[in-house]
Amino acid sequence: MSAVMITRKVRKWEKLPGKNTFCCDGRVMMARQKGVFYLTLFLIVGTCSLFFAFECPYLAVHLSPAIPVFAALLFLFVMAMLLRTSFSDPGVLPRALPEEASFIEMEIEAANVNVPAGQRPPPRIRNVQINNQIVKLKYCYTCKIFRPPRASHCSICDNCVDRFDHHCPWVGNCVGKRNYRYFYLFTMSLSMLTIYIFTFDIVHVIKGSWSGKNRVQNPYSHKNIFKNCCEVLCGPAYPR
Structure with a gap:
């Protein structure tokens, strides 16, 4: 029996001279500076975890159970767009x-043979x-x-990127032709998620959660945030 030598084919990403890191057999592509990307993950996941743990139980009971469901769907969409932007090829030439x-x-x-010596x-x-x-x-x-037109060289990744927009450290990747739509969807959905969480946090603060056994009424429940502020700032001072 003659031994058959099987030579492994070298993939293009393995010999790419740029400053990128690859995982999952070249399917995941990122810049080497990933510290800010991990901070982005921590901020999004941490904020949403606090919202689901402390705000959603009250909102689901007193307002609607659809509030945490929609927040969860929006959170999953934000994470999907973030990972798609961070792990995809931005359009490296x-x-x-x-x-x-x-x-x-x-x-x-x-073409420059007729340029005089010493001249730039x-x-x-x-x-x-x-x-x-x-x-x-x-x-x-x-x-x-x-x-090509609108292409530029990224000094951080050391690659020319087609339709280069900018290098975003928050997603840990360049933003270009092949991942611009995912970056746009990520920023839009993240803005919606931020407004959504902030709005219902304010609703929870204004509405208040008074579930004690003595059923004490909220003294600052004037059904309007401005009236509550006026009551605190302009109301009578309590005796010492």
């Missing part, structure tokens, strides 16, 4: 191969026509490519 980089350098040197060469720009419009493509000295 592949770098030029050594042969491609050498060919581009030869083209640039041939012109910027590396290539003009292309897109929809009958002349578009200037800028050259990336790190990736050795002419970047």
Whole structure:
């Protein structure tokens, strides 16, 4: 029997020269600086845990059981969009191969052959026509490519990203062409969740939870937050 040598195929993410970390066989992609991302997880999960533990039992009994149910669904959607934004490819453009980089350098040197010695060469720009419009493509000295329109090089991840918006440390990833919609849904849903929790926290504070055995009435229950404030600030001073 002849031994069959099985060579493992090297995946593209394994030889990506950028500053990224990969997990789950390349399916999860993040920046190396993940400390702020863990802080984001802690703040969202911690705030919602306190809301479900202390506010939802009262709200479900005195207002509606649909309040904690909707909050749970909104929380799950926020977490799904956050993880999808953080773990997905933002649109990293592949770098030029050594042969491609050498060919581009030869083209640039041939175009600058008439530049006088000692004079600074012109910027590396290539003009292309897109929809009958002349578009200037800028050259990336790190990736050795002419970047498409709206692409930019992220100094933190050390990659060129298509339709680069910004590098968001709160999600631990760049925001670009392939994860922008998830980032947008994350920010919108997180804003809704924040307003939702804050609103029902205020409702709980105003409504009050007076369930003692003596059934004492809330002395500041004037059915209006402004009247309650006026009662506290402008009411008679209690004797010492």
